[in-house]
Amino acid sequence: MDDRKQDDTQRHEQAAPNVRARIRESFERQGLMRHLGARLAHIGPGRVHIVLPARPEVTQQHGYFHAGATSAIADSAGGYAAFTLFPDDSSVLTVEYKINLLAPAEGDHIEAVGTVLKSGRTLTVCNLEVFGVRGEERRLVAAGQQTLICLPGRPDQ
Amino acid sequence: MDDRKQDDTQRHEQAAPNVRARIRESFERQGLMRHLGARLAHIGPGRVHIVLPARPEVTQQHGYFHAGATSAIADSAGGYAAFTLFPDDSSVLTVEYKINLLAPAEGDHIEAVGTVLKSGRTLTVCNLEVFGVRGEERRLVAAGQQTLICLPGRPDQ
Amino acid sequence: MDDRKQDDTQRHEQAAPNVRARIRESFERQGLMRHLGARLAHIGPGRVHIVLPARPEVTQQHGYFHAGATSAIADSAGGYAAFTLFPDDSSVLTVEYKINLLAPAEGDHIEAVGTVLKSGRTLTVCNLEVFGVRGEERRLVAAGQQTLICLPGRPDQ
Amino acid sequence: MDDRKQDDTQRHEQAAPNVRARIRESFERQGLMRHLGARLAHIGPGRVHIVLPARPEVTQQHGYFHAGATSAIADSAGGYAAFTLFPDDSSVLTVEYKINLLAPAEGDHIEAVGTVLKSGRTLTVCNLEVFGVRGEERRLVAAGQQTLICLPGRPDQ
Numbered sequence A, B, C, D: 001m002d003d004r005k006q007d008d009t010q011r012h013e014q015a016a017p018n019v020r021a022r023i024r025e026s027f028e029r030q031g032l033m034r035h036l037g038a039r040l041a042h043i044g045p046g047r048v049h050i051v052l053p054a055r056p057e058v059t060q061q062h063g064y065f066h067a068g069a070t071s072a073i074a075d076s077a078g079g080y081a082a083f084t085l086f087p088d089d090s091s092v093l094t095v096e097y098k099i100n101l102l103a104p105a106e107g108d109h110i111e112a113v114g115t116v117l118k119s120g121r122t123l124t125v126c127n128l129e130v131f132g133v134r135g136e137e138r139r140l141v142a143a144g145q146q147t148l149i150c151l152p153g154r155p156d157q
Helices: A003-011 A017-028 A031-036 A067-083 B003-011 B017-028 B031-036 B067-083 C003-011 C017-028 C031-036 C067-083 D003-011 D017-028 D031-036 D067-083
Strands: A039-044 A047-053 A091-101 A109-119 A123-134 A137-151 B039-044 B047-053 B091-101 B109-119 B123-134 B137-151 C039-044 C047-053 C091-101 C109-119 C123-134 C137-151 D039-044 D047-053 D091-101 D109-119 D123-134 D137-151
Touching (some): A031 B031, A047 A067, A067 A091, A067 A137, A091 C137, A109 A137, A137 D091, A137 D137, B047 B067, B067 B091, B091 B123, B091 D091, B091 D137, B109 B137, B137 C109, B137 D091, C017 C039, C031 D031, C067 C091, C067 D067, C109 C137, D067 D091, D067 D137
Antiparallel strands (some): A109 A123, A123 A137, B039 B047, B109 B123, B123 B137, C039 C047, C047 C109, C109 C123, D047 D109
16 A cells, blocks of 8 residues: 555544534535535544545546646645634635646546644645545645635634 | 626627637536536637636535635636637646635626736746626636646647 | 836826835835845835846846846835735735746846735735836736735834 | 754755756856855755845845745745756746745744755746744744746756
8 A cells, every 4th residue: 555645544643523523514514515526534633635536527628637626625625724723613714825736637536635834823824735546546736835814703604 | 887897798809719619619528617507708819707606516614605616717717818829739738826815705606707917838827817796796806827838739629 | 108117107196105104114124125226116005116226136047137036026015015005003924925937037127016906904915016127118027916914003113 | 953954954865966066056146146145055856955144134124034035045946956857958947936924034044945846847846945043943934836947958057
């Protein structure tokens, strides 16, 4: 088994149960994630993975995953990674992000990993990575950086 | 009627018929655009508009348009804006983009406008704007900048 | 005379005298701007121009203006453009910016123009442009987008 | 001693002597780097470090390193990191970069680290980090991502 994959899916610490519950509930309300067929694959403290299986509904004109689908799960992964470190009664909004599409996004599925790089009271900065996964193979297809804002006193519901 | 809207939807020059046909065919092959319910609203030389109607399938957890949906149509609008200026037998790929989510994206629909800022033989840079539209009201909800690459001798099909 | 230049240097509204004074004082304290030889060329409400004359001290290896010099004046122009709209007792900090170097930056001088795109209580987003100017010629050499944060109750001194 | 610092300054592999010579010669021609007082601190394959000592000439209005100085050495570090992997008779140009200023940049010096994330025939993408260093302390003050283009057949001189 690929070491990196093992590392990503098995060894990482889980976030606290109430944090995971809060994020699962929020994710369920994201109509776009459900419509695309995306699912939460891991919720760690400051780190969230989202998986999107290949299907014709998420492609661009050459049959690869559309940059918009790649970005959508990267944005949600980073947003929830930041959210794991926010107070209970707050919301998260994406301020901006930048993403490089490094290689055609293909595979059985793609997996976005959002990781908090710097956590502040108001602003949080995340690193974004998206991997194309086919069987045991895992290839970096996109990388980016994202700024998020914490809205205190505005529960995410 | 809002002047800007009039300007955007009525006064702008159309691209040549073969260019418009080439882009419509390519857009039709983007499974994601169809799945989201997006449609091409204007194809001018160096400028493309894409509209996405509001539906639960494109929302984030608070009911606004998901940043991923906003970005997806912005990315496609910029990509096709660049493509209008490319040779016939070429393809376009997004190298990277950066987008600021300026306000909650809401309205009857959102409209992404991609405009070529600098056209080069290899690289093209586009300006990206997304407006939330409700009736006659039109509000800038996202703005960004995108870099695209022209792949010559590789027809987009 | 180039229309755009006339527009940029003559027709634009000036910011209020106290705002201009506040920004000139802040600019004087930026050791880097003085060291590079940059000067404030215009302070309008939500719009600031900074000029940097060509000198060997600001070049990269091919003799053009260094991307770092181009970015430095673009960052300051955007920061002060945001600052024109902030309360008196606040400071401004750059959260992030993205810049595309569109063409080799050359000319008698370069001129950065920062323009507020969206002004918020906490965050402001600016559009950044840098022009290479030789005589009456004016060419866009860089374009970007910047996010700034207002720090209230912390006067800029 | 801080593990990360040890890692960064001692353990990393050196690039081939001719590559290091080529980069040192190019760096010497960057008037801006000399004018700021920056120096090359490490040239590894796909990884370059540049150090900038604190001096009044590189500050912003509050006495910290100016974002423009921070970005300038980050841009050069990334550019030369890409250049270590390019053919002998080629040049490198920055296409674009995005940088987040994570914390006030202060210390005895700042150190920019450019690392190749994805190397392609035409385009290369680098990760950019800048650390504020005071004695044994080392703190991440900026992080970014950069796209570069290889210009073949155009030696960098």
